[in-house]
Amino acid sequence: MxxxxxxxxxxxxxxxxxxxxxxxxxxxxxxxxxxxxxxxxxxxxxxxxxxxxxxxxxxxxxxxxxxxxxxxxxxxxxxxxxxxxxxxxxxxxxxxxxxxxxxxxxxxxxxLPAHYRQWQTDGISLATSSVKLARQPLLAGFKHCNRLEQVLIKQHALPAGYDDWLVLDTEQQVVESSMANLVLLVEQQQQLHALVPSHAYAGVAGVMRQQLLQALLAEGIHLHIREFGISELRQAKHLLLCNSLLGMVDVCRVDNSSFARWQGTARLQQLLVPH
Amino acid sequence: MxxxxxxxxxxxxxxxxxxxxxxxxxxxxxxxxxxxxxxxxxxxxxxxxxxxxxxxxxxxxxxxxxxxxxxxxxxxxxxxxxxxxxxxxxxxxxxxxxxxxxxxxxxxxxxLPAHYRQWQTDGISLATSSVKLARQPLLAGFKHCNRLEQVLIKQHALPAGYDDWLVLDTEQQVVESSMANLVLLVEQQQQLHALVPSHAYAGVAGVMRQQLLQALLAEGIHLHIREFGISELRQAKHLLLCNSLLGMVDVCRVDNSSFARWQGTARLQQLLVPH
The missing domain is CATH 3.30.470.10 (Aminotransferase class 4, branched-chain amino acid transferase, N-terminal domain)
Known part of the structure; x- marks a missing residue:
C-alpha cells in the first residue's frame, strides 16, 4: 500500500x-x-x-x-x-x-508497476472497451478526480493475451487507453505522420503525451491533433502508448488488428522511460 | 458545519x-x-x-x-x-x-435549508445554465460521487431574481435543476399530462421524483417519461420542482417565460414537504 x-x-x-x-x-x-x-x-x-x-x-x-x-x-x-x-x-x-x-x-x-519493464520490451495488446467515455468539453483534457468511467472500464476482465483497454467515446471516437495516451503513426507518401486524439471532448492529455509529441516533432514527424475513429486507427502503421510511469511502448495489436513495431521506439524510450 | x-x-x-x-x-x-x-x-x-x-x-x-x-x-x-x-x-x-x-x-x-419554506409558499424562478451535462448512460439516473458538473454549474452566479439553474444536456435536452427534479404539466384536450425527463442519459432520478410521480398518478394525471427540449418546456402550463428536502414547489419562471402556479401544488405539498 x-x-x-x-x-x-x-x-x-x-x-x-x-x-x-x-x-x-x-x-x-x-x-x-x-x-x-x-x-x-x-x-x-x-x-x-x-x-x-x-x-x-x-x-x-x-x-x-x-x-x-x-x-x-x-x-x-x-x-x-x-x-x-x-x-x-x-x-x-x-x-x-x-x-x-x-x-x-x-x-x-x-x-513503479513491475510489469512495465516487460511492456517496454515486448509491446502490448489492447482490447476495445465496451465502456464509452461521455463527451464533456468542460472536463476534458485534464486529470480531475471524477474517474468513475475509468473505474467502470477496469471492472471488466481483459480477454486473455491483452494488456489494457482501448477506450472510445460515445461518438465512437478514439480517446486513449484506460491509463495512457495513444499516438498513431500513419504513412503518407512514404513519410510518417502522427495522428493524435484531440481530447477536446474526453480523455486526459497527459504530460508524457506532450513529451512524446515533442520527441516526434524532433524526429521530423508532423503532428495532426484531431478526432478519428477506429477504422482510421486500423490503418495506422504503428501505434504508441505513453504515460508518466510507462514512458512509451509499442502497441502490437488492437483486438484482431496487428501493428508493426516502430523502429524509433527504442530511441524515444531512452528519452521517455523513467531510468 | x-x-x-x-x-x-x-x-x-x-x-x-x-x-x-x-x-x-x-x-x-x-x-x-x-x-x-x-x-x-x-x-x-x-x-x-x-x-x-x-x-x-x-x-x-x-x-x-x-x-x-x-x-x-x-x-x-x-x-x-x-x-x-x-x-x-x-x-x-x-x-x-x-x-x-x-x-x-x-x-x-x-x-434543512432555511429558504425552502419560502420557496414552497412563493414558488421559484430558474435560469438556464450554460453548463451542459454530458450524456453517459452508464452513470445516468443515480446519485454517484462524480459531481463536478454540478460544482461547475454552481460556480456561476445566478442572475438577480432567480433561485436555481435549469440544466440541459449537451444534446440540449432538459434534465433537471442543479439540485432537484423537474416535472412539466402540459394540457392536452383539457386534460393535464405530466412530462418527465427520462434520465437515461444524464441527471439523477431522485426518490422524491418517484413520490411526486405516484402522487400525480393518484390525481389521475398521465405520465410521459421521455426526452424533450426547452421549446417543449416553454409550452408547459405548470412546472414543478422536487427533491427530498424541498418536497415539491412551483416553478413560476424559466428565463423570460412565465408559468401559472398549479392548483394541486398545496395539496401535494401536504404529502411531500417534510413536516
Missing amino acids: ADVWINGDKESMLDPRDRAFTYGDGVFATMAVDSRGQLRFAESYWQRLQDGSARLGFHWQPSASLLAQIHDLAAKHPLHCLKLQLSRGVGGRGYAAPATPQITEVISISP | ADVWINGDKESMLDPRDRAFTYGDGVFATMAVDSRGQLRFAESYWQRLQDGSARLGFHWQPSASLLAQIHDLAAKHPLHCLKLQLSRGVGGRGYAAPATPQITEVISISP
Missing part, C-alpha cells in the same frame, strides 16, 4: 467533509521519480495541476514547503511513483464551492 | 486512500427527517443506494447497526437533513476496484 502525506503530515487522516470525498472536487498528477531521485518533468506537472485547478475554478500553486517535501521524498524514493492530489478541501454550501478554498494536498508514493 | 459519523464513529477521520476521495467512487443519498424524528421514505433510499452501488459494481445493504444508528440520529434531529454516503473504501489497484470492498459509510446531519 502507498505511503501517504496530507498537507505535509505523514499518515494523517482526512476530514470526511473534504470535497474530493463528497464530489470528486479536485485534480491529481502521477509522476515518476528517476533513479537519481529526481522528479521527471516537474515543471510541466505543476503547470498541469495549476491549469486543471483553474478549469475547476480554484487557484493553486505549489508552495515552497510542498516543493521541498516533494524534493525530499523523491530523493528517498528513486524509481517510484509520486502522486500529488489537490482537493478543494472542506467548505462551501453543497455543490457550491467556497470562495477561498483551503486546498488539501495529498502526496502518495508507491513502487 | 454538518456533524459527521464514519462507520459508526462520530468525528472520526478518513483514510486518504479512500476511493471516494481519489476517484469519487461511491454513491450518496440526501434524506429528510420529519418533525417526529422519522426518516422519510427510508426503504426507497436503501433501495436506491443499493441500486446505485450495483451500477458501480459493488454490493451493499444496510446493516442492522447502521439502521439502528440512523434511527437514533433521526430521532434526535427532527426536521434535519441526513446524508448517507457510501464509498468503495480503501483498496484495489489504481482504477481497478477491490473484489471485496470494505465500504465506508458516512452519515452527516445538517439543518
Whole structure:
C-alpha cells in the first residue's frame, strides 16, 4: 500500500467533509521519480495541476514547503511513483464551492508497476472497451478526480493475451487507453505522420503525451491533433502508448488488428522511460 | 458545519486512500427527517443506494447497526437533513476496484435549508445554465460521487431574481435543476399530462421524483417519461420542482417565460414537504 502525506503530515487522516470525498472536487498528477531521485518533468506537472485547478475554478500553486517535501521524498524514493492530489478541501454550501478554498494536498508514493519493464520490451495488446467515455468539453483534457468511467472500464476482465483497454467515446471516437495516451503513426507518401486524439471532448492529455509529441516533432514527424475513429486507427502503421510511469511502448495489436513495431521506439524510450 | 459519523464513529477521520476521495467512487443519498424524528421514505433510499452501488459494481445493504444508528440520529434531529454516503473504501489497484470492498459509510446531519419554506409558499424562478451535462448512460439516473458538473454549474452566479439553474444536456435536452427534479404539466384536450425527463442519459432520478410521480398518478394525471427540449418546456402550463428536502414547489419562471402556479401544488405539498 502507498505511503501517504496530507498537507505535509505523514499518515494523517482526512476530514470526511473534504470535497474530493463528497464530489470528486479536485485534480491529481502521477509522476515518476528517476533513479537519481529526481522528479521527471516537474515543471510541466505543476503547470498541469495549476491549469486543471483553474478549469475547476480554484487557484493553486505549489508552495515552497510542498516543493521541498516533494524534493525530499523523491530523493528517498528513486524509481517510484509520486502522486500529488489537490482537493478543494472542506467548505462551501453543497455543490457550491467556497470562495477561498483551503486546498488539501495529498502526496502518495508507491513502487513503479513491475510489469512495465516487460511492456517496454515486448509491446502490448489492447482490447476495445465496451465502456464509452461521455463527451464533456468542460472536463476534458485534464486529470480531475471524477474517474468513475475509468473505474467502470477496469471492472471488466481483459480477454486473455491483452494488456489494457482501448477506450472510445460515445461518438465512437478514439480517446486513449484506460491509463495512457495513444499516438498513431500513419504513412503518407512514404513519410510518417502522427495522428493524435484531440481530447477536446474526453480523455486526459497527459504530460508524457506532450513529451512524446515533442520527441516526434524532433524526429521530423508532423503532428495532426484531431478526432478519428477506429477504422482510421486500423490503418495506422504503428501505434504508441505513453504515460508518466510507462514512458512509451509499442502497441502490437488492437483486438484482431496487428501493428508493426516502430523502429524509433527504442530511441524515444531512452528519452521517455523513467531510468 | 454538518456533524459527521464514519462507520459508526462520530468525528472520526478518513483514510486518504479512500476511493471516494481519489476517484469519487461511491454513491450518496440526501434524506429528510420529519418533525417526529422519522426518516422519510427510508426503504426507497436503501433501495436506491443499493441500486446505485450495483451500477458501480459493488454490493451493499444496510446493516442492522447502521439502521439502528440512523434511527437514533433521526430521532434526535427532527426536521434535519441526513446524508448517507457510501464509498468503495480503501483498496484495489489504481482504477481497478477491490473484489471485496470494505465500504465506508458516512452519515452527516445538517439543518434543512432555511429558504425552502419560502420557496414552497412563493414558488421559484430558474435560469438556464450554460453548463451542459454530458450524456453517459452508464452513470445516468443515480446519485454517484462524480459531481463536478454540478460544482461547475454552481460556480456561476445566478442572475438577480432567480433561485436555481435549469440544466440541459449537451444534446440540449432538459434534465433537471442543479439540485432537484423537474416535472412539466402540459394540457392536452383539457386534460393535464405530466412530462418527465427520462434520465437515461444524464441527471439523477431522485426518490422524491418517484413520490411526486405516484402522487400525480393518484390525481389521475398521465405520465410521459421521455426526452424533450426547452421549446417543449416553454409550452408547459405548470412546472414543478422536487427533491427530498424541498418536497415539491412551483416553478413560476424559466428565463423570460412565465408559468401559472398549479392548483394541486398545496395539496401535494401536504404529502411531500417534510413536516
